[in-house]
Amino acid sequence: MSIQCSLTIAGTDPSGGAGIQADLKTFQELKSYGMSVVTSVVAQNTTGVNAVHHLPAEMIQQQLEAVSADMPIDAFKSGMIADKDMMKVIADWIPQISAPYVMDPVMVAQSGDPLIEAESRAWLREHLVPFASVITPNLPEAEDLLGQQIETTDDMKEAAEQIVTKLGAGAALVKGGHRDGEAVDYLFDGSKIHSYSAERIATNNTHGTGCTYSAAITAYLSRGIDLPRAVEKAKQFVTAAIKHSFDLGKGSGPTNHWAWKEEVKQWKK
Numbered sequence: 001m002s003i004q005c006s007l008t009i010a011g012t013d014p015s016g017g018a019g020i021q022a023d024l025k026t027f028q029e030l031k032s033y034g035m036s037v038v039t040s041v042v043a044q045n046t047t048g049v050n051a052v053h054h055l056p057a058e059m060i061q062q063q064l065e066a067v068s069a070d071m072p073i074d075a076f077k078s079g080m081i082a083d084k085d086m087m088k089v090i091a092d093w094i095p096q097i098s099a100p101y102v103m104d105p106v107m108v109a110q111s112g113d114p115l116i117e118a119e120s121r122a123w124l125r126e127h128l129v130p131f132a133s134v135i136t137p138n139l140p141e142a143e144d145l146l147g148q149q150i151e152t153t154d155d156m157k158e159a160a161e162q163i164v165t166k167l168g169a170g171a172a173l174v175k176g177g178h179r180d181g182e183a184v185d186y187l188f189d190g191s192k193i194h195s196y197s198a199e200r201i202a203t204n205n206t207h208g209t210g211c212t213y214s215a216a217i218t219a220y221l222s223r224g225i226d227l228p229r230a231v232e233k234a235k236q237f238v239t240a241a242i243k244h245s246f247d248l249g250k251g252s253g254p255t256n257h258w259a260w261k262e263e264v265k266q267w268k269k
């Protein structure tokens, strides 16, 4: 039996809805063997971030080396990378790995708490973004990357194109979770725009949606599925996870990583 492996490089969420925890749950659901490198330990829950402890860059480097010296990596993703020193060790490590790289340019938690140092954003844009096979910004992140406002769906498509042509990412998926109306996302894959749309679900339980979506894309890519199809399947996965999300915690609740199985059962009935 051949096994595909996915790696996440990200921060933690002890409440289990976002970060490394969301990524590993998603990899497991989508039958990709899950591995993780921790960047920062984050004391957070559904209501917000209480404290953050950044691991030394040297320790992140050691984890990257330990996993890649021994294990196959068929696709990898990054989430929270808080500072320039961490970004540098990741940028030095990436060229040894010949696997698709999904970058979720995490900047703030759903609660509004910042997860990356403001002064490190330019470094991320200039030195890490060009390594990404695909980058998955939400609207505020895409605005930050390009330094321009994004309001209409035409602006979103243009932003996806510009992130590829100006910033050098292989592909860009601009997500519309932060707009009213349909939940529509646009992928520019270097040659054309693909759109992915789902009805907006009336819920506040969206803690970890971005992490879950990018982890699902990573898992599908690890299995050799091409990017437009991987995004299509990941969109179905995250929509089901939001639709069947949990009223857990006192804030923005977590999504349901096993929901897609329930949906598949419904379709088969």
Ligand SMILES: Nc1ncnc2c1ncn2[C@@H]1O[C@H](COP(=O)(O)OP(=O)(O)O)[C@@H](O)[C@H]1O
Pocket: 137, 138, 139, 175, 176, 177, 178, 183, 184, 185, 198, 199, 200, 201, 202, 203, 206, 208, 209, 210, 211, 213, 235, 238, 239, 242
């Ligand atoms: N209420 C919702 N109903 C349906 N889909 C949603 C909803 N909120 C977000 N999404 C979708 O979830 C995915 C994550 O998007 P987004 O919330 O923009 O990312 P992030 O978590 O990085 O801020 C996207 O596919 C987006 O369209």
Ligand SMILES: Cc1ncc(COP(=O)(O)O)c(N)n1
Pocket: 010, 011, 012, 013, 018, 019, 020, 042, 044, 079, 080, 106, 108, 109, 110, 115, 206, 207, 208, 209, 210, 211, 212
């Ligand atoms: C460690 C970590 N990484 C990322 C997020 C963003 O999560 P969301 O998908 O809710 O924006 C988070 N809250 N914590």
